[in-house]
Amino acid sequence: MSSQLELFSRNPGSSLVTRALYLAVLRIGLVALCAGAVSYFVNRSSIENAVRQQLMLSTEQKLQRESLPFKEIKELERNFIAEFDSIYARTDQKQGLVKDFDRFFYRHEDGSYTQRPGLFEGQALADGQQFQDMSATYAPEIVPNDDIKARFALSFLLSYKYGSTNKGRLFNFYGVVPEKGFPIYQSADIAKVFTYSGPDALKLETYEFYYRGFANATRSTLFTRIYFDFSNNAWMTTVATPDKPDASGKHRILACVDVLLDDLMRRTAKPAIQGAYSTIFQTDNDGTLIYDPEHAGEIKRSEGHASVRSLKLARFQPLLDATRDAMPGKVQLVDTGEDIVAVGLIPETPWALAVHYPRALMQPSILQNLAIVIALGLVTLLVEIFIIRSILQNQVAIPLQRLMQAMKRIGGTGGKIDCSDLPMKAQDEIGDVAREFAGMADRVQDARDRLESKVMERTAALEQLNRRLMAISETDELTNVANRRRFDEVLSMEWRRGLRTGKPMALMMIDVDWFKKYNDHYGHQAGDECLKAVAAQLAQHVHRAGDLLARYGGEEFSIVAPATSLDAARLWAEELCADMAVLDIPHIDSPLGKVTISIGVAAIAPSHDRSPEQLLREADRALYRAKEKGRNQVFAWLG
Known part of the structure; x- marks a missing residue:
């Protein structure tokens, strides 16, 4: 090639400009090719590093978020066991509990026991105690001693306490005794579902939580294999914690919570990084799949037994291997x-979360950056063409100097380019260069503008989108x-x-009275409209800058009222109750004939020996008392 260039440069038929351009074009091609190759690998490496960092950060955050409900469940079960052990250890309590057994339960002809008729529906006992939504069953094989x-x-008592306290947050709560009996707090009466005879006879010993829980040589919490509950049309798992075994290795009680996994699966289906997809699997030898978008059908058909091994998913094996000795919450x-x-163990669970980012998603960005680099290289080298041509015309030093100064201004100041002092009227090569340069300067300025x-525009659009996303993430979709x-953030x-x-700080817990009956009678769409109307009515009474109205869950709302005393909050709540009754939404299944609300009010002066959770519990207790006293009223918890 060098010999060809030498021959061409000596060709007398070629002008100085033509020879300079020919050499420059060859140089541009070589430099652009080399720059493009370097840019491709550099951009690929930088984009991949950015993806890796984002994967690590977003997955680690998700692991911590997803562990919180299970941490809470484990703490509740441990508290249940601790309270059970404390009361059970007191001999003066046992005789009263034996009497409670006879008050609570009814023996059937086959020797089994269930709760007394009407107890589940809320009928009060002789002493006024009520255990609505509590049912129980005890197998006939073992006659119960004291x-x-x-x-x-x-x-039974503790299951009601923990189940009712966490109503709306947990699907159910139950404490099982090893003699095949368990009381349970849930919306369905198990006494009407389970029997001990016939082809559908209850065989509690075949349930995974039962045989694994009572065979547990320690008191560690276990998770059952996921199973599909057709009555709720949802995937579930049971989290169970036994008490400390005695000297013979036997347990006295097993605390259990059935956990709906639909919300976890919905969140898993939408990773933080666009284009990625997620998988949850159990860290057992087979890698049992909990959720995977590509194999959802196999998981359902196998009733939750599908695994990395059974489906022969070779590409998943490295993920399973990576979790063998991994630390919970840490991402690899x-x-x-x-x-x-990005794969890591979800703390407080035996599960691992893997977020897959296809490498193909990086290719458009790599190619786009490559195109930009090549284009910038071409523009830069075109400027160099003018420099080469100017150098060859050394007999016109002043015009060349002006051209060079103008070229420096292009890349230096970034302001308006002034071409008035260039020799654009010259009818020679220098004039051609000056005119071409002026045109290029206009195009560069136009492109820059x-x-x-x-x-x-893009920055403004991004800021608007960020504001919308923030509002969406903190607003209830139904009631606005x-x-x-947002409630948890503001409360804290x-x-x-x-x-x-x-x-002092006040908190109101608000419940729409008999809302389930309203839904059952008018339908869920009417129920949604009812909740919207209730929320709008409540919002008319929340005016202060620090106050917050939030949908707590289901038909429950809450109002956080800083710098508010208990008396002021109670008067405020009574206004809310009165105005809700004036709203006069028909409710045929309500004793009052219209939609009403019950409000529990609590107020605490924050201190370091208290917590927001204590305020929340007191407001919950107050709401329970308001509903217990007949609803459509306010109860203020005095602490």
């Missing part, structure tokens, strides 16, 4: 060829008031502010 009666009655990156995968305009997440924030100011 010890069994005491444990079974105590489990695994390359599977086609994907970059368009680029700046587009950057400003704050959601549970106002509590911290209360610690600094020393002013």
